[in-house]
Amino acid sequence: MNYMNEDQPQQPDPAESEKKKQNSIVETIQQLGQTTTPASESNIFCMTIIGQVEGHIVLPPQNKTTKYEHLIPQLVAAEQNPKIEGILIVLNTVGGDVEAGLAIAEMISSLSKPTVTLVLGGGHSIGVPIAVAGNMSFIAATATMTIHPIRLNGLVIGVPQTFEYLDKMQERILKFVTMHSNVTEEKFKELMFKTGELTRDIGTTVIGSDAVKYGLIDAVGGLGDALRELNNRIAERKPAAAQTGVYN
Amino acid sequence: MTLYTIMPLENVLDGLNGEQEPSQEVWVNGVFMQVLPVAPGMGKIVRLIHCGLDDYLKPELAPGSFVMFGQPPVS
Numbered sequence: 295m296n297y298m299n300e301d302q303p304q305q306p307d308p309a310e311s312e313k314k315k316q317n318s319i320v321e322t323i324q325q326l327g328q329t330t331t332p333a334s335e336s337n338i339f340c341m342t343i344i345g346q347v348e349g350h351i352v353l354p355p356q357n358k359t360t361k362y363e364h365l366i367p368q369l370v371a372a373e374q375n376p377k378i379e380g381i382l383i384v385l386n387t388v389g390g391d392v393e394a395g396l397a398i399a400e401m402i403s404s405l406s407k408p409t410v411t412l413v414l415g416g417g418h419s420i421g422v423p424i425a426v427a428g429n430m431s432f433i434a435a436t437a438t439m440t441i442h443p444i445r446l447n448g449l450v451i452g453v454p455q456t457f458e459y460l461d462k463m464q465e466r467i468l469k470f471v472t473m474h475s476n477v478t479e480e481k482f483k484e485l486m487f488k489t490g491e492l493t494r495d496i497g498t499t500v501i502g503s504d505a506v507k508y509g510l511i512d513a514v515g516g517l518g519d520a521l522r523e524l525n526n527r528i529a530e531r532k533p534a535a536a537q538t539g540v541y542n
Numbered sequence: 543m544t545l546y547t548i549m550p551l552e553n554v555l556d557g558l559n560g561e562q563e564p565s566q567e568v569w570v571n572g573v574f575m576q577v578l579p580v581a582p583g584m585g586k587i588v589r590l591i592h593c594g595l596d597d598y599l600k601p602e603l604a605p606g607s608f609v610m611f612g613q614p615p616v617s
Binding site: 350354389 | 556562605
């Protein structure tokens with residue numbers, strides 16, 4: 295009757311497998327200088343937009359960049375993944391590529407899941423349409439947003455750009471911002487073309503409560519406020535989803 | 543490309559025409575990606591080229607993370 299035991303696959307010794315696991319963690323630390331922390335399941339996906347929003351041209355390495363080719367499928371995955379119920383977008387950006395920034399802003403605004411944006415530090419230039427793209431937007435009391443016209447820089451990379459073209463690009467940003475926030479077109483243009491405020495440029499820097507006063511951002515708040523709002527919106531959405539039977 | 547940023551363009555674009563670091567395209571655990579080699583068998587992720595949708599949500603596959611590629615040494 296011994297043959298039956300021989301046929302059975304060898305059971306791994308639990309102590310042995312635990313030791314192997316430990317060894318692999320040690321190896322990872324030795325080789326990579328880091329180890330992945332145990333992933334805790336969260337129903338919120340946090341997306342950070344930092345530094346320059348990088349577009350079609352890879353920026354030189356002194357720039358800290360947010361790569362839109364990674365962010366866009368990430369938003370698709372977040373929308374599609376049933377475990378994710380809400381998206382928090384944290385911004386601390388100095389601006390970047392117009393096309394990439396507007397693409398991210400359009401993606402955020404067309405998500406069906408609740409989205410809350412939070413501006414920490416700065417949400418400048420192309421960061422402005424991204425900051426207003428969510429269902430609700432927050433700005434930290436000390437955070438700033440710079441609103442200024444698009445400057446001519448096409449010559450640097452040899453692309454001829456006309457004033458009219460830049461005006462059209464500006465119009466796209468203006469339209470998006472006024473559609474997704476409470477700021478009026480007149481007010482936004484006034485902020486954009488104000489002189490005497492910025493040293494190197496025309497435009498305005500709005501700080502925390504000023505952004506709310508102008509209707510650009512919905513409320514002044516921090517991480518706690520943003521997460522509370524997102525969780526409320528997730529909770530509100532659940533009964534509606536249960537009625538229609540559509541969870542996504 | 544039109545940059546709309548508060549950073550002075552000379553700082554942003556400084557070194558744009560300089561030599562780009564040579565990158566390599568590799569398969570790691572079923573994900574095809576572009577990496578910048580930093581040591582033999584080790585690279586920094588530049589971008590994911592071919593992967594599943596949920597792979598984009600993994601923090602270890604975000605651009606800038608380090609990955610090991612190639613065959614592990616036979617002991």
